[in-house]
Structures are given as C-alpha cells and as structure tokens.
Amino acid sequence: MSRLKQVFENKKAFIPFITAGDPSLKITEELVLKMAEAGADLIELGIPFSDPVAEGPVIQEADYRALAGGTTTDKIFDSVSNIRRTCNVPLAFMTYANPVFTYGTERFMKACKELDVSAVIIPDIPFEEKDEIIPYSSKYGVEFISMIAPTSLSRIQKISKEATGFIYCVSSMGVTGVRQDIGNKVEEMIKVVKEVKDIPCAIGFGISKPEQAAEMIKYSDGVIVGSAIVKIIGQYGENCVPHVVEYVRNMKKAITF
Amino acid sequence: MSKGRFGIHGGQYIPETLMNAVNELEKSYNYFKNDEKFVTELNELFQNYAGRPSIIYYAEKMSKDLGGAKIYFKREDLNHTGSHKINNVLGQVLLAKYMGKTRVIAETGAGQHGVATATAAALLGLKCEIFMGKEDTERQALNVYRMELLGAKVHAVTSGTQTLKDAVNETMREWTNRVHDTHYVLGSVMGPHPFPTIVRDFQSIIGIEVKKQILEKEGRLPDVLMACVGGGSNAIGLFYDFIDDLGVRLIGCEAAGHGVDTEKTAATMTLGTVGIFHGMKSYFCQDEYGQIAPVYSISAGLDYPGVGPEHANLKDLRRAEYVAITDDEAVEAFEYLSRIEGIIPAIESSHAVAYAKKLAPTMDKDKIIVICLSGRGDKDVAAIARYKGENIYE
Numbered sequence: 001m002s003r004l005k006q007v008f009e010n011k012k013a014f015i016p017f018i019t020a021g022d023p024s025l026k027i028t029e030e031l032v033l034k035m036a037e038a039g040a041d042l043i044e045l046g047i048p049f050s051d052p053v054a055e056g057p058v059i060q061e062a063d064y065r066a067l068a069g070g071t072t073t074d075k076i077f078d079s080v081s082n083i084r085r086t087c088n089v090p091l092a093f094m095t096y097a098n099p100v101f102t103y104g105t106e107r108f109m110k111a112c113k114e115l116d117v118s119a120v121i122i123p124d125i126p127f128e129e130k131d132e133i134i135p136y137s138s139k140y141g142v143e144f145i146s147m148i149a150p151t152s153l154s155r156i157q158k159i160s161k162e163a164t165g166f167i168y169c170v171s172s173m174g175v176t177g178v179r180q181d182i183g184n185k186v187e188e189m190i191k192v193v194k195e196v197k198d199i200p201c202a203i204g205f206g207i208s209k210p211e212q213a214a215e216m217i218k219y220s221d222g223v224i225v226g227s228a229i230v231k232i233i234g235q236y237g238e239n240c241v242p243h244v245v246e247y248v249r250n251m252k253k254a255i256t257f
Numbered sequence: 258m259s260k261g262r263f264g265i266h267g268g269q270y271i272p273e274t275l276m277n278a279v280n281e282l283e284k285s286y287n288y289f290k291n292d293e294k295f296v297t298e299l300n301e302l303f304q305n306y307a308g309r310p311s312i313i314y315y316a317e318k319m320s321k322d323l324g325g326a327k328i329y330f331k332r333e334d335l336n337h338t339g340s341h342k343i344n345n346v347l348g349q350v351l352l353a354k355y356m357g358k359t360r361v362i363a364e365t366g367a368g369q370h371g372v373a374t375a376t377a378a379a380l381l382g383l384k385c386e387i388f389m390g391k392e393d394t395e396r397q398a399l400n401v402y403r404m405e406l407l408g409a410k411v412h413a414v415t416s417g418t419q420t421l422k423d424a425v426n427e428t429m430r431e432w433t434n435r436v437h438d439t440h441y442v443l444g445s446v447m448g449p450h451p452f453p454t455i456v457r458d459f460q461s462i463i464g465i466e467v468k469k470q471i472l473e474k475e476g477r478l479p480d481v482l483m484a485c486v487g488g489g490s491n492a493i494g495l496f497y498d499f500i501d502d503l504g505v506r507l508i509g510c511e512a513a514g515h516g517v518d519t520e521k522t523a524a525t526m527t528l529g530t531v532g533i534f535h536g537m538k539s540y541f542c543q544d545e546y547g548q549i550a551p552v553y554s555i556s557a558g559l560d561y562p563g564v565g566p567e568h569a570n571l572k573d574l575r576r577a578e579y580v581a582i583t584d585d586e587a588v589e590a591f592e593y594l595s596r597i598e599g600i601i602p603a604i605e606s607s608h609a610v611a612y613a614k615k616l617a618p619t620m621d622k623d624k625i626i627v628i629c630l631s632g633r634g635d636k637d638v639a640a641i642a643r644y645k646g647e648n649i650y651e
Contacts, residue, residue: 050548051417051534053429054272060416073546097270097533102547124270124533128259132533149274151436159273170274174434
C-alpha cells in the first residue's frame with residue numbers, strides 16, 4: 001500500500017503544514033518528528049519561494065524568514081534525508097512551479113522518490129498545466145495533488161476524474177490564512193467529487209481552531225492546517241516545538257471520533 | 258501544450274481559484290473584440306478621449322546632431338494621461354464593463370498604469386483599487402495623489418521588495434479573494450493567458466499607426482523600431498504589426514540599472530533564465546533555486562524581474578534583439594532629448610532614446626529609426642534632479 005493510501009486508511013487525516021527552514025532546518029527536522037508522534041498523518045513541508053502568490057501574510061513571512069536564513073531546496077532535501085533515518089511519516093512537498101522547474105522537474109521528482117516523499121502540491125500549476133509535472137512525477141511514483149476551489153464549479157468533474165492521491169479542497173476564496181468564517185461551499189464541492197471518483201478529499205485554507213476542524217471533518221477525509229501552525233512558529237521561534245506539538249495533538253483529537 | 262503559448266513561453270500558471278475567471282475573460286474578449294458596439298465604442302474612446310492617433314514626429318535636430326539615420330518618435334507621451342498605458346486600460350476597463358464587472362484592480366510600478374486605470378475607471382464608472390510597492394509610492398508620490406484624485410484607492414504594498422513584482426503578487430492575491438465582481442487590469446503583456454494577447458492587441462494600435470504614418474511620410478517601412486522593455490507592452494505594441502516585415506529590425510531596450518555585471522540590474526533578457534512566475538513561462542532574473550531576484554532600475558516602470566512571453570519568444574526566434582541600457586545612459590538621454598528637441602521623455606522611454614544615440618550614428622543618413630516615446634517625463638523630473646545631486650522634492 002502506498003504511503004498516501006495509508007494516510008486516509010480507516011481514519012480521518014490531520015495534515016499540518018510548516019515552511020521548511022523556518023526558523024531553521026534543525027527545528028524543521030525536530031518539528032516533523034514530534035508532529036508525527038503527536039498524530040500528524042501526513043506532513044506538508046513548504047519549500048519557501050520568494051513570491052508565494054497563494055499565501056497570506058503569515059506564510060509569506062515564514063518564507064522570507066526561511067530564505068533569509070539561507071534555506072535552499074538542496075538543504076531541505078538533506079534535512080528530509082536526516083528525518084528519514086528515524087521517521088517514516090508520509091510527507092508531501094508544497095511549493096511553487098518555479099523552484100521545481102528551475103531545479104529541473106525530473107531531478108526534483110527523482111529526489112522525492114529517493115527521500116520517500118509521496119506527493120507534491122503546487123498551487124500555481126492548475127489542471128491545464130499539469131503536463132508540466134505529471135510526466136516526471138508519475139515516472140518516479142510521486143503523486144501530483146489536484147486542487148479545487150469554490151470557483152471551480154463545473155471544473156470539479158474533470159479535475160476529479162484525473163486526480164490521484166487525494167484532492168486538496170480550497171475552502172474559501174483568497175489566499176492562505178486563518179479565517180473566522182470558512183463558509184459552506186466546500187461540503188457541496190466534495191459531494192461533486194465523490195460522485196465522480198472515490199478519492200480522499202482534504203480541506204485546507206482558513207482552518208485554525210479545533211471546532212472548525214471538527215466541523216470540516218464531517219464532510220471530508222482530512223483537514224490541512226498551515227497558517228495557524230506557522231503563526232505559532234513565528235511567535236516562539238527556536239522554542240516553538242512544544243507549542244506546535246500541543247496544538248497538533250489537540251487538532252488531531254478534535255477530528256478523531 | 259496549453260493555451261496562450263508563444264513558442265515554449267506563456268501558458269496559464271495560476272491558482273485554481275482564478276482559472277474560471279481567466280477562462281471567462283478569454284471567452285468574453287473573443288466575443289467582444291468582434292462585437293460592433295464594443296469596437297465602435299473603444300475607437301471613439303481612442304480618438305475622442307485618449308487623443309489617437311498619436312503623432313509621429315521627425316526629430317530633425319537630433320538626427321542631424323547624431324549624424325546618421327533619420328529618427329522619428331511615435332509620441333505616445335502625448336496621449337491622455339501621458340503614456341501608452343491608456344490604450345490598454347481603455348480596452349480592458351471597457352471590456353470589464355461589458356462583462357458586467359463593477360470593480361477593477363491593478364498593479365502599478367511608476368504609477369503610469371495606475372493613473373491610466375484610475376482614469377478609465379472614473380470615466381466608465383467602475384470602482385478602482387491600485388496596488389503599488391511602498392518604495393514606488395515614495396519614488397512616485399505625485400502619481401499616488403493623482404490616482405486618489407481620480408477616485409481610486411491606493412494600497413502601498415509592503416511585502417517582498419516593495420516594488421512592481423510585489424504589487425503584481427498583491428493584486429493577484431486580491432483577485433483570488435474577489436473575482437465575481439472584479440476584473441484585474443494587468444498593465445503589461447505578461448501574466449497568464451489571455452492577458453499577454455489582450456494587452457498586445459490593445460497596444461498594437463501603436464505599430465498599426467506607425468506603419469501608416471511612416472508610409473505617408475517616407476513612402477517606405479522603417480529600418481529599425483526601438484522601444485523600452487519592462488514587461489514589454491509599448492514595445493510589443495510597436496513591433497506587432499511589423500513582425501512579418503523581416504527587413505525591419507526590432508530592438509527592445511531593457512534596464513541595466515548600475516550595469517549588467519552588478520547586482521543592481523533589471524536586465525532580464527541579458528541575464529535571465531527560463532522560469533515560471535506570475536502566471537507565465539518566460540525569462541526571469543532568478544537564482545539557481547528559482548528564487549526571483551530582487552531587481553533594480555532607476556526607472557520604476559522597468560524595475561521588473563521578468564518579461565512578457567511574446568518577447569521571450571521573439572528573442573528565441575532571434576526576430577527581435579534586446580539590449581541593456583544603464584541608469585547613467587538613460588539619464589543622459591533624458592537630458593539630451595529635453596535640450597535638443599524640447600521633449601522631456603519618461604525615464605523608461607529614455608532607455609530607448611539612449612540606444613538610438615548609440616545606433617543612429619552607425620547608420621547611413623537614408624536609414625530610418627522609429628522610437629516609441631512611450632511616456633512623458635514630468636513624473637520623473639524631481640527624481641532625476643536628485644540623481645544629479647539637486648535637493649529637489651515634489
């Protein structure tokens with residue numbers, strides 16, 4: 001069974017996101033190990049980008065901090081290699097088209113396979129441009145995760161039909177970031193997906209509180225939380241690990257019945 | 258290959274949230290560009306509001322002074338709002354109105370595109386918000402006031418390098434937040450399909466007029482066309498109608514800043530490599546890991562790390578040439594044109610003037626150069642004065 005299948009097998013998945021290298025790669029390694037112990041089912045590692053157009057201010061700042069600290073794609077790969085010595089938690093990379101393309105898409109996917117990274121999430125590669133990635137990701141057994149948004153409407157069917165791994169359901173309009181009100185479109189979106197294909201659906205964008213996660217998990221197979229965690233990291237810096245662990249534990253509890 | 262390709266360049270590299278918006282835009286544009294009412298109304302606006310056709314001017318003194326080719330200026334600086342930007346915004350804001358949108362947003366570098374967008378929005382009755390890098394709001398403070406005067410709300414962008422690329426990022430973020438009633442009036446031939454095509458089509462009036470005007474004056478096509486290139490909209494506007502006229506050399510002048518061998522440069526064509534950013538595949542100034550480089554130019558309008566995909570393809574095809582002009586050369590040309598012809602050019606356009614000063618003397622007297630004077634220099638006067646050591650503030 002592939003790592004990604006494990007993530008959603010007989011359970012609801014909690015999927016935290018952190019920006020690799022924020023505040024340092026050493027802390028990133030520690031965070032991954034400890035979040036896995038605290039119940040994270042899949043961890044999204046952000047490869048920082050100078051111009052993250054799909055991110056709100058919280059993750060933008062994290063990207064700037066990581067890059068200012070000298071984080072590079074190669075150094076992140078080294079860190080994942082360190083993580084893999086002791087930990088087999090499923091991992092996905094989240095980044096933008098340019099860091100992958102400029103690294104060499106094939107070389108990037110080959111590294112993912114070697115590091116046992118199951119999936120890539122690239123918000124500026126929509127359905128129409130997926131041939132930029134898929135010939136290489138599929139060659140190395142890496143899942144390219146499709147995204148759907150509240151504006152996708154009739155696109156949901158065609159996207160779902162060709163989706164693999166899981167579908168990243170963008171809960172609301174706009175960029176990543178904590179929201180008070182997540183809206184109700186996502187339930188309908190997931191219904192449409194499930195009519196077309198039996199594929200896990202995870203909801204991201206805006207979720208920060210256990211109550212929100214508990215609500216969202218009613219319609220979905222997993223919840224993705226980024227900004228709320230990155231905010232904790234930004235607040236506590238080098239001392240963030242216990243705070244993040246506690247948060248992850250509470251969120252996992254909120255979606256476990 | 259996906260839609261909107263120029264060779265390998267172009268495409269639609271944007272978040273899913275925006276895909277239906279750009280698809281709707283493409284569909285609407287393809288419909289309205291052939292709609293008689295839309296075309297008539299746009300032509301009316303071009304003639305009776307923007308002042309088209311803009312004149313072509315023979316710079317006799319400059320030509321004689323340089324002692325080579327005859328130099329003509331296509332005077333886009335004489336358009337309403339003082340630059341070529343009005344051509345694109347009248348087209349796009351009118352299109353937005355026909356699409357039923359009630360609000361437009363736009364990025365701006367020097368402020369020319371922001372002012373033009375605010376102008377068109379005021380005229381056509383749409384709400385308008387402009388995103389401008391904080392550094393640029395300081396470099397071009399008067400343009401901020403102009404936009405506000407025209408009823409627009411101006412947001413100073415504090416993320417990243419606080420310049421044009423960050424203004425584009427922030428406008429894209431705002432668009433993902435609110436697409437249903439909002440059109441993003443992209444200011445150059447860049448971004449995801451269909452923007453590079455739409456903006457080029459609205460700007461191509463420049464080259465179409467030049468062809469007609471130069472045939473009337475000289476009875477033949479020019480030997481060289483020259484324009485400054487940031488994203489590249491005035492250049493593609495000038496070049497487009499001449500792409501199949503292989504005897505006409507097309508030269509884009511980009512910003513070298515302090516020099517292409519320094520860190521302080523924006524010379525994308527000279528130094529850039531192929532990448533994917535701001536919705537398109539094209540050339541970008543970036544590092545080996547694909548991080549977009551902080552670029553620099555004295556000109557806020559050329560201070561951009563990428564270039565439009567159609568230019569990238571014209572470079573690949575070797576149909577157009579691209580040269581880099583330093584701040585010093587551009588400032589020198591700015592002063593030169595002011596003195597010799599009594600025309601104060603925008604610092605952006607001065608990059609093209611600077612290259613003409615190098616090229617014209619090497620050409621025979623019967624040769625013809627047409628330069629797109631894309632904007633007027635009033636907005637730059639205080640900044641150039643300070644560059645020259647004067648203590649003048651707006």
